[in-house]
Structures are given as C-alpha cells and as structure tokens.
Amino acid sequence: MRRRDLLKAIGASVLQFVFRPAFALPFGLKRAVTRPRPSDPLWPSAASWAKLKAAVGGNLLQPRALFADCQTDTNSQACAEVRKNIRNPFYIGDQPAGTEVSGWLDAWSPAPSAYAVAARNAADVAAAINFARENNLRLVVKGGGHSYLGTSNAPDSLLVWTRAMNKVTLHDAFVAQVCKANTAPVPAVTAEAGAMWIDLYHAVTTEAGRYVQGGGCTTVGVAGLIQSGGFGSFSKGFGTAAAGLLEAEVVTADGRIRIANACTNADLFWAIKGGGGGSFGVVTKVTLRTHELPEFFGYVGGRIKAQSDDAFKQLIERFISFYRENLFNSHWGEQASFGPDNTLRLSMGCQGLDNQQVVNLWKPFFDSVKDSKDFVASDLEAGAGRSRHYWDVVDRKRRGNDSMISDSRPGAPAIHGYWSGDQGQVGAFLHGYDSLWLPASLLEKDQQPRLVDAMFAASRHKKFEMHFNKGIAGAPPAAIAATKDTATNPAVVDAFVLVIIADGGFPAYPGLARSGTETSNNPAILAAARNNKTKIDLAAAELRKIAPNAGSYVSESNYFNASWQQAYWGTNYSKLRAIKKTYDPEGLFFVHHGVGSEDWSPDGFTRAVKGS
Ligand SMILES: Cc1cc2nc3c(=O)[nH]c(=O)nc-3n(C[C@H](O)[C@H](O)[C@H](O)COP(=O)(O)OP(=O)(O)OC[C@H]3O[C@@H](n4cnc5c(N)ncnc54)[C@H](O)[C@@H]3O)c2cc1C
Secondary structure (H helix, E strand, O other), X not given: OOHHHHHHHOOHHHHOOEOOOOOOOXXXXXXXXXXXXXXXXXXXXXXXXXXXXXXOOOOEEOOOOOOHHHHHOOOOHHHHHHHHHOOOHHHHHOOOOOOOOOOEOOOEOXXXXXXXEEOOOHHHHHHHHHHHHHOOOOEEEEOOOOOOOXXXXXXXXXXXXXXXXXXXXXXXXXXXXXXXXXXXXXXXXXXXXXOEHHHHHHHHHHHOOEEOOOOOOOOOEHHHHHHHOOOOOOHHHHOOOHHHXXXXXXXXXXXXXXXXXXXXXXXXXXXXXXXXXXXXXXXXXXXXEOEEOOOEEEEEEEEEEEOOHHHHHHHHHHHHHHHHHHHOOOOEXXXXXEOOOOEEEEEEEEEOOOHHHHHHHHHHHHHXXXXXXXXXXXXXXXXXXXXXXXXXXXXXXXXXXXOEEEOOOOOXXXXXXXXXXXXXXXXXXXXXXXXXXXXXXXXXXXXXXXXHHHHHHHHHHOOEEXXXXXXXXXXXXXXXXXXXXXXXXXXXXXXXXXXXXXXXXOOOOOOOOOOOOOHHHOHHHHHHHHHHHHHHHHHHHHXXXXXXXXXXXXXXXXXXXXXXXXXXXXXXXXXXXXXXXXXXXXXXXXXXXXXXXXXXXXXXXXXXXXXX
C-alpha cells in the first residue's frame, strides 16, 4: 500500500489539511491550510481518480504542456503539429493545457493541471466540484482560455474544462425561470459555457438577423467574458455583455446546480455579471437578450503622423474635440492610439450609421489633416456596410475580404474565423499591461486641455490605445441602466473610454525554443522586456494624474495592480465579498486578484484561518 493510501486507511482524512505556513499571514490570521499537490500524502489515490473518471463518462484527462512533445523529441510529428498550429487561436483553445497568451513576465507561466474534467454537462461539472471540495484540491476553470492574468491554468490542480459544452439555442420568447408570472417574454439566445462568441454571432446575426452583445475577439469564451463584464465593438450602443444576461446555470461549491436570474439566486446572478470568472462557481449555461440588428456597421481606419511634437499635441487636441462633438454617442466604439512616433492610428467602429453618414461625418476631420503640412495621413478610410454579414466568415472569404482568418485545420467548422487584427495577441508573451477608465467629465471644454496634456505626456513613454467601446458613458439610457445593474466597477458608466497600454513579445510557451525570443534564459531580451514594462507603467502614471484612483477592467488590466479590489469593482467590492462567502464559504474557487483571493497565498494553495 502506498503511503497516502495507508494514511487514508487509518483515517487520516480527519487531518483534512497539511499545515504549512508558506507565506506571511495578514494580521489577525494565525494558521494556514494547504491544498495537497500530487507528491503529498493527501493527494487522492489512483482509485479515487478512477472513480471520478467513471463518474464523468471517462472524460478525465491528464493534460500535458503544449510543447511537451517538443521537449522529448523535436523531430516528432506531434511537435511539428503544435508548432504549425501555435498561432491558431482555435487550436490553442482545443488543447486542455492551452492558454491564448504564453505568459507574463515575472507574473505567470502556463502550467498544465494534474487532471482535467472535459465536462459535457452540468452533472460532470458537479462531479468535478464535489471531488475537488472533498479532496481539498486546487480547482481551476477554463472556457476559451483567453485570460491575460493566467487565471484559467494552475499547476497541480484539477481543471474543469468547458470547451466541449458549446451548444447554442435561439428563443423567440424567453422568460427566466421563476420569473414567469410577472415578466414579459423577450427574444434571447442560450449558450453553453464553452461556446465562443463566433458561435453566437453565427447563430444570432448571420443566421437569424439579430444582435447579441458579446466580445470583440471572436474566440473568447462566453462565460469568461460575461463574468468579466465584457465589451464588444458596439457596447456603446448596448452596454456590457453582462448587462444582457437574463439567466445562468451555475454549479456552486456545494455541488448544487442552480439557476440564477433576477428572481432566484439574484445575488449570485448579480455577482457573475462582472464579478470576475472562476470565483463564484462554474457557469454552465448563459441566456442573453438579443436585440434588433442595426442595419449597418461601419469602420474608420488610417494613420496620421504629425511632423513635430507640437503638431502631435495639436492633433490630439483636434481629435479630442472632434470626438467630443461627433463621436461621443451610442454609435461609436473601438480604438484610436497615440504613440511616441507622434502617430495617431485610427481603428474605429460604429453601428447604426450608413455609408454616407460615416463618410460625411469624418470628412471635415480628414480634410483638416490632409490640408495641413504638419501632418502626413495614410490609408484613411471610412465607410459602412450591411451588418448581417459582419461575422460571416464564409461570405467574407467569398468576397475576397481578408479581415477574418479561418481556422485552417482540416475539418474545422467553416464558420470559425477570427479578426486578423487579433493575430498579434495569439500566443503573445506579455511584458506589461495596464488599463484605466477615464471619466467623461474630462471631455468638458474646460477640462480638455488637461486631458490633452496628459495624453501627450503618456505618449512620450509608450503607445496607448483608447477603447471607446469599453467606457459606457454616452450610451442610451437602457444600456446604462442595464450596465449599472452589474457587479462591474460603477466607474464604467461614467467613463467615456478605457485606456489600454500593453506590450509583449513573441510566443514563449515553456518548451518552445525560439532563439532570441525566449525571455526565460536570455538576459538581454529580459532587460528589454523589463524596460518595456517600465515604459507602460510611466505612461499609465501620466494618465492617472488626471484620473487618480481610476478604475480598471478586470480582464484587461495590470497583474500587479495593488488596489485591484477598488480598481475592478469599486463600491461593489464589499457586496461581492459577502456573496462569495454565501456561495463559496471555504474558498474553493480561487483566481489571482479574484473576489476573496486576499485570503489565500498567491498560488491559491494556502489559506489563512482565523483564530485557532
Ligand atoms: C486575444 C484576446 C482578446 C480579447 N478581447 C476582448 C474583447 O474584445 N472584449 C473584452 O471584454 N475582453 C477581451 N479579452 C479579455 C477576455 O474577455 C477575458 O479574459 C475573458 O475572461 C476570457 O474568457 P475565456 O473563457 O476565453 O478565458 P478563460 O481563460 O478560459 O477564462 C477566464 C476566466 O474566467 C473563468 N471562467 C471561464 N469559464 C468559466 C465558467 N464557465 N465558469 C466560471 N468561471 C469561468 C476562468 O476561471 C478564468 O478565471 C480578450 C482577451 C484576449 C486574450
């Protein structure tokens, strides 16, 4: 009998925890509780794992690192396969150890779980949760695998992986359960947690001619995005993705499969609308409101390079004034970026305006820069097209439009595509990242000079992007009201923009040897990466001068943000903490900088217990 089996046989389960004070305990906390790792005596026996495997229909895996095969034999076919596909986000998402980004400097590095339940339904999820709770295991949850903060992977953990749960169903008249008596039916879409946004866009827009508010990146998972709050290109018109949630099925830490909506488990329902993924339970199904599809979606792109620092400042001034007068409304979202090369890059999107309206709107701004010797403009374009085929990968291909890239693997669904603009992020290794919501009050005439000065100062350090669709000020009242009724930092509805400052390098998955780009063992590359991070921090600091205590978007934020509770959730944090205690009193669900994570060591393995 092995040592851990022996311990079990003699009733060691009453020990419950291995005491190992592995980190400095906060004041008032006296004892630590540690979760077992595979080498520990209290790790479940092979027989226990076999039982779990039977309970989940055989769908228990032992994931291997993405590049494990390359470490054993670089010439193997398996190694060639992963190398060929590593810039394909669909391929990465299909791997149990896949993470969309390949890590973050000095923060985290991808690590496979010890075991993964490839869940097919809520019962599988409940079996995994019960097993993790009974064995005191570190649990992680993964859907689309797009966490920048690395919160869907952890070594020595049990993973609940929802990828195979991806059914999408449309409703003409949906009424949330229990609400039946007093609620009017609405058109809606139900998706299982592992579905990606492209699956919903195909069903809702391409096939049914309606609109659902989801994320911009088509390969993000639905449940992960909704629990982030979640923004798409047209969120200025419809609010966050969480704002459209009507109902969810959630398996909580006690293994119960619950329905959460405005009428039942309403506190849990509110918490999963922006309270952060992997913290309150495993969401197995979501139902979202659908909207009438705007007839047109539009696009504005191009680059404007100023010929001097003074001219660049003037350009920022002109753009902000133009934005305030013409674009600060429910139509306009997406991005403008400003960099140390004195260049403004436009990549903006709109909904509800036709081609002529878009062209006319931008003409004065474009003319003013084209007519000036202070600026060199290139590739300026503005226009709009019918929205029905916006996410139609097949139609884009037929028209020779290359803005979407298909999943290139043989047999892949033809409807699966991702924006070519997202390609750079696939597999990227992050050097630094920060985001901050800027209040709309900065757009007031008398405040614009402060805003312009801060933008110019930030741009001296690092290129920053203004994501106008990720600040909800300017949206219609219904979108604002629905977004207010979520757990996201209330600052989101007062903000006209989320500024994102981020940079990184080529893929650096463990085991992927790339000469000159592998940051882990090349001091020169490491130094450059740290320098990059410093510039990001300096740029963010310039903007914080005009928005002290600015909120930050939980899923697109700084891993090292020391005041994350306030930044992500603001005044909502204490309520979220209370809800966490109700549904997960023992802290089974842990993610870095998630609600309640302050009770745990940074790796989520050691919990401080009060008193004893
Ligand atoms: C390339 C890229 C583009 C992005 N674009 C956008 C964008 O356009 N708009 C935007 O708002 N955000 C965007 N994000 C951020 C993204 O929305 C969030 O990181 C989101 O949480 C990812 O969800 P996921 O399921 O794909 O990722 P995962 O890494 O699988 O999950 C993210 C978090 O949610 C948890 N989680 C996942 N599924 C469940 C579930 N079923 N139940 C409980 N917890 C769960 C995980 O534990 C993890 O903590 C982008 C990220 C990347 C990497």
